Amino acid sequence: MAVSLRDVRMIYRSGTRQVLALDDVSVDFPPGTFSAVMGPSGSGKSTLLHCAAGLDRPTGGVVSIAGTPLGDLDETALTRLRRDRVGFVFQAFNLVSSLSAAQNVALPLRLAGRRPAAGEVTAALAAVGLADRARHRPSELSGGEQQRVAIARALITRPAVVFADEPTGALDTRTSRQVLDLLRALVDEHGQTIVMVTHDPVAAAMADRVLLLADGRLAGELTGADAGAIAARMTTLEAAC
Numbered sequence: 001m002a003v004s005l006r007d008v009r010m011i012y013r014s015g016t017r018q019v020l021a022l023d024d025v026s027v028d029f030p031p032g033t034f035s036a037v038m039g040p041s042g043s044g045k046s047t048l049l050h051c052a053a054g055l056d057r058p059t060g061g062v063v064s065i066a067g068t069p070l071g072d073l074d075e076t077a078l079t080r081l082r083r084d085r086v087g088f089v090f091q092a093f094n095l096v097s098s099l100s101a102a103q104n105v106a107l108p109l110r111l112a113g114r115r116p117a118a119g120e121v122t123a124a125l126a127a128v129g130l131a132d133r134a135r136h137r138p139s140e141l142s143g144g145e146q147q148r149v150a151i152a153r154a155l156i157t158r159p160a161v162v163f164a165d166e167p168t169g170a171l172d173t174r175t176s177r178q179v180l181d182l183l184r185a186l187v188d189e190h191g192q193t194i195v196m197v198t199h200d201p202v203a204a205a206m207a208d209r210v211l212l213l214a215d216g217r218l219a220g221e222l223t224g225a226d227a228g229a230i231a232a233r234m235t236t237l238e239a240a241c
């Protein structure tokens with residue numbers, strides 16, 4: 001499995017209050033698959049993503065990335081595994097504004113103390129259709145172009161999995177479609193594993209399967225559903241919460 005969660009539980013404590021954000025969730029993300037995670041507000045989507053990506057340590061259960069149980073790793077080893085094996089794409093792109101597109105893409109390698117091989121960054125930018133924008137700063141790129149640079153940056157370390165948190169949340173419909181087509185192509189043509197949290201049924205319909213969360217639990221899974229069917233299921237879930 002690229003990522004696996006076994007009985008993952010997350011309890012947030014603030015003062016005397018406790019929130020059970022994940023309630024014994026078990027799920028696998030096989031290599032070369034595109035999964036969407038949906039659910040009503042507060043259902044635990046971000047918590048699931050953060051635990052699965054090793055950004056947060058769950059209260060209980062086991063998360064493994066590429067066969068490595070994260071609970072066995074100290075903070076240094078966990079940071080290294082995240083840096084080398086996990087790619088992140090965020091709603092707000094999170095590019096470094098003072099760096100060019102090429103420098104942003106090279107950043108994860110630089111942080112790992114590696115000098116990019118000749119052509120490596122150019123190839124990554126070409127893979128997202130932006131070879132001719134290498135010298136542009138983020139402010140000189142459209143939103144969709146910035147997100148494609150962020151995707152190239154996420155892929156430069158050849159991660160076992162890319163986690164995308166609302167990757168089209170800040171984009172218009174047409175640009176969203178381009179970014180989703182790109183994510184789909186990365187799975188189909190390069191066997192990339194992608195896990196995407198989204199509120200958008202159109203985005204979720206691009207995935208191989210849609211995991212539905214409600215109250216911190218897996219409430220169902222849809223495969224091959226179109227956006228209309230996903231939206232209808234979400235309406236039912238929201239009404240029940």
Ligand SMILES: Nc1ncnc2c1ncn2[C@@H]1O[C@H](COP(=O)(O)OP(=O)(O)OP(=O)(O)O)[C@@H](O)[C@H]1O
Nearest residue numbers: 012013014019021040041042043044045046047048
């Ligand atoms: N750091 C925290 N401290 C305390 N409670 C938290 C914390 N983070 C999340 N929670 C709570 O855990 C539950 C799940 O939150 P989470 O952010 O994972 O939901 P979500 O499905 O991503 O929501 P949204 O769609 O609104 O972003 C919510 O009840 C939330 O209030």
